[in-house]
Amino acid sequence: MPFFETADRTRLAYEDYGTGAPIVFAASWALDADMWEYQVPFFVERGYRCVLLDRRGHGRSDRPSGGYDLDTLADDLAALIEHLGLREVTLVGHSTGGAEVARYLARHGEERVARVAFVSAVLPFLMRTEDNPEGAPEELSEAAVGRFLTDRPKWFHDRAQGFFATHLGNDVSPALVGLGVQRCLATSPVATVQIWRASFRADHRAALRAITVPALVVHGAADQSARVEVTGRRTAALVPGCAYKEYPTGGHGIFVTHKDRLNADLLDFIKGETGS
Template identity: 70%
Template sequence: MFFETFDGTRLAYEDYGQGEPIVFVPSWALNSDMWEYQIPFFTERGYRCITLDRRGHGRSERPSTGYDLDSSADDIAALLNHLDLRNVTLVGHSTGGAEAARYLARHGEERIARVAFVSAVLPFLKLTEDNPEGLPEAVLEANLQQFRTDRPLWFGRQAQVWYATHLGHDVSPSLIDWTLRQCMSASPWATQRLFEATFHFDHRASLRDIRIPTLVVHGAVDASAPIDVTGRRTVRLVPGATLKEYPTAGHGLFVTHRDELNADLLEFVKA
């Protein structure tokens, strides 16, 4: 299914089940298919599950503009308005978590009952004088240079780290290939622009203004979004937020720790 967002871009979404809505926002470079292990779980328990292919990803159109977090937030708002969703549980993974946070800052909490930041790249990644926990700009530039030089190789190397396979997680070569095919299907232009925008965006002030129930889920061995830079700092900023740390999880915990994640999200939604 498709809808048009604020600038006329046609975006794809999927809508399953009936009941209280849960909107899943995918990770950078991935699309709706990444939630394969969450959507059936929640629809079978009486929830309506909606997920969005952001612009430049999946089945959505690939314009040359709109790869900043304000545009991402406005695209989410357009989807919620299109379906007139209310009492929503908003779940965002990685960059999807940053987009969910930006949605709350720009569009408020009227339609949102609760938010879950899963492996989210929050609150602020860039090293600055007032953000000594951040990462140097050189880290961004090194990744972008590798990305521009050999994008398939860059994603191939990241896949092992993504799933923390060195810890013995049962992730098959076929599953890793499935992840890589999703990443490679996204627009190179879109993924690069969004990567840069996410690295440079400061969410610290807006996170302090969140007043709805907030769950932060993060892997303690997440190499893509180190927990000391992201999850542990996020939970200190959001009033009343709860942190669930998975000691052996990397960034791709929606696969490696699917049962634990689903159970924690279900408990959060029911509460």
């Protein structure tokens, strides 16, 4: 696995498969590049180059004590794109990865980007404020942090079935559910807490309104981690001219449960065949 070094000398791992037009995948909170195992072969077989980052504190990358704010995470993503000299990139971000993509565009612009896809993204703004009454109170977020600090394995285990919305008939084996929990628990506990807080407090509304490249928003209607009425639908309303796809039985883990539909939707989008 190759590595590169960021401006603050953090060593980050990445994976690079295939040739052709590049797709850069930004992983979910507490997950690493391995989460995209059902997407990479699909796109490589169709002539695309797939680049995946283990963000700091995740996977095989360094686990520094800091740098888990969204500005730094977006700069890490930019450093990877520049390290590889990528242009005409399709950015695909899931959950917090979607927030990183939005912050990347706000900080680094669209010069290297052809299009963006926000999948189950924690956008546009999760925290309740005077001008964001749809958000959740910060006390609710901090209560979750308290549970991480008390029994992090139990928190992930208790939410694993809901993550995949198995109660709606999504066929996910116990082994696969367990693997998801295992991957989350391998993430730095410090990164887990700090990125949770950073994602919850980040306001992306202005950045989303400023997007000019083609954009796709995909969200599950049964997402328990990022409720669709607070995230996906509001994001789609903010991004000019974006295409919006909502999966009625989709939870947060649609990259697994709805992988065939998601891959097809992403492929149509990249080929310019997605309608709004």
